[in-house]
Amino acid sequence: MSKLKTIPRVIISHAPTALEPMPQLSKVLNRRLYVKRDDCTGLAGGGNKTRKLEYLVAAAKAANADTLVTVGGVQSNHARQTAAAAAKFGLRCELILEDVKGTPKSDYYKNGNVLLDTILGAKIHWLSEDTDSSEYSATLMAQLTSEGFNPYFIPVGGSNEIGSLGYVQCAREIAQQIAQQTIKPDHIVLSTGSAGTQAGLLAGLILEGLDIKVLGICVSRPAKQQVELVTQLLEKTLILLGLDKSLAQGKVFANGDYYGVGYGVTTDATIEAINLCAQHEGLILDPVYTGKGMSGMIDLCRKDFFAKESTILFLHTGGSQGLFAYQEIFNTSN
Numbered sequence: 001m002s003k004l005k006t007i008p009r010v011i012i013s014h015a016p017t018a019l020e021p022m023p024q025l026s027k028v029l030n031r032r033l034y035v036k037r038d039d040c041t042g043l044a045g046g047g048n049k050t051r052k053l054e055y056l057v058a059a060a061k062a063a064n065a066d067t068l069v070t071v072g073g074v075q076s077n078h079a080r081q082t083a084a085a086a087a088k089f090g091l092r093c094e095l096i097l098e099d100v101k102g103t104p105k106s107d108y109y110k111n112g113n114v115l116l117d118t119i120l121g122a123k124i125h126w127l128s129e130d131t132d133s134s135e136y137s138a139t140l141m142a143q144l145t146s147e148g149f150n151p152y153f154i155p156v157g158g159s160n161e162i163g164s165l166g167y168v169q170c171a172r173e174i175a176q177q178i179a180q181q182t183i184k185p186d187h188i189v190l191s192t193g194s195a196g197t198q199a200g201l202l203a204g205l206i207l208e209g210l211d212i213k214v215l216g217i218c219v220s221r222p223a224k225q226q227v228e229l230v231t232q233l234l235e236k237t238l239i240l241l242g243l244d245k246s247l248a249q250g251k252v253f254a255n256g257d258y259y260g261v262g263y264g265v266t267t268d269a270t271i272e273a274i275n276l277c278a279q280h281e282g283l284i285l286d287p288v289y290t291g292k293g294m295s296g297m298i299d300l301c302r303k304d305f306f307a308k309e310s311t312i313l314f315l316h317t318g319g320s321q322g323l324f325a326y327q328e329i330f331n332t333s334n
């Protein structure tokens with residue numbers, strides 16, 4: 001019996017999110033393709049962080065916090081959802097937003113997620129590319145405490161073993177939905193960054209006794225480093241659930257061929273993936289995460305890495321709000 005039910009949680013997500021077929025894309029790529037719509041978790045535009053925040057906000061409340069502090073890139077979806085969760089639970093929110101080298105700049109600092117952060121009432125701390133965000137975070141936490149606040153720090157992407165529990169929940173949902181719809185996915189594909197989504201999903205699948213291969217498409221670092229990051233967090237999550245950490249062995253797979261030059265910088269294949277999904281499924285991806293993840297899935301179908309007629313479930317983790325900060329990478333003249 002896992003400890004999941006004993007860990008404090010607040011309910012935020014509109015769950016279960018839909019798990020639905022992608023018939024047009026399936027024809028194009030000659031595979032049975034499904035999508036799990038975690039872009040529709042419901043909090044200020046939705047996305048994967050909402051599920052993590054259910055456990056992180058519960059932990060913050062248990063610590064009597066009055067302020068959520070977190071850190072991310074300027075267009076962080078995690079920051080936007082944290083600002084929204086803070087507003088929903090009557091907390092203050094301070095966001096430490098780091099500039100990202102190589103990103104398109106005309107709308108980057110004002111539109112997309114930043115616009116929503118502002119509307120949601122978060123206080124933004126702007127960091128240049130070369131400022132050490134860990135040092136800045138520690139100083140800000142100490143300063144807030146000295147001013148009489150009780151701040152709760154959420155790590156980048158909400159990725160610690162508490163946040164990962166949100167994806168243990170998601171795996172439970174997937175298990176129920178594929179049983180109801182009699183679908184047998186051979187693979188789940190997702191975009192992987194700070195690692196909590198993949199680690200939580202794997203822990204949940206282990207808990208459900210479901211042997212589905214999960215492939216993380218890296219958005220920011222080479223596969224070897226990503227596998228290490230996910231494995232460490234998976235082990236911690238298993239321990240928190242009262243399970244043996246050795247269950248992580250042989251479960252973590254990542255592909256580092258699709259992130260291009262680095263985090264936040266789109267590739268041509270990202271743009272192709274965004275256009276393809278929009279024009280064949282009416283499905284809107286994002287330029288930083290799901291566009292890259294989908295570009296990997298498309299290429300791995302085309303290369304027959306995924307066997308013909310195999311069943312693949314793409315986990316849509318959200319982020320389309322970021323598109324409005326990236327409009328200049330699309331040809332919008334027609």
Ligand SMILES: Cc1ncc(COP(=O)(O)O)c(C=O)c1O
Pocket residue numbers: 047048076077078157159191192193194195196197198286289290317318319
């Ligand atoms: C839209 C979107 N997809 C995927 C991810 C990656 O999830 P994780 O950081 O848990 O690996 C993020 C993280 O910020 C995200 O915003």
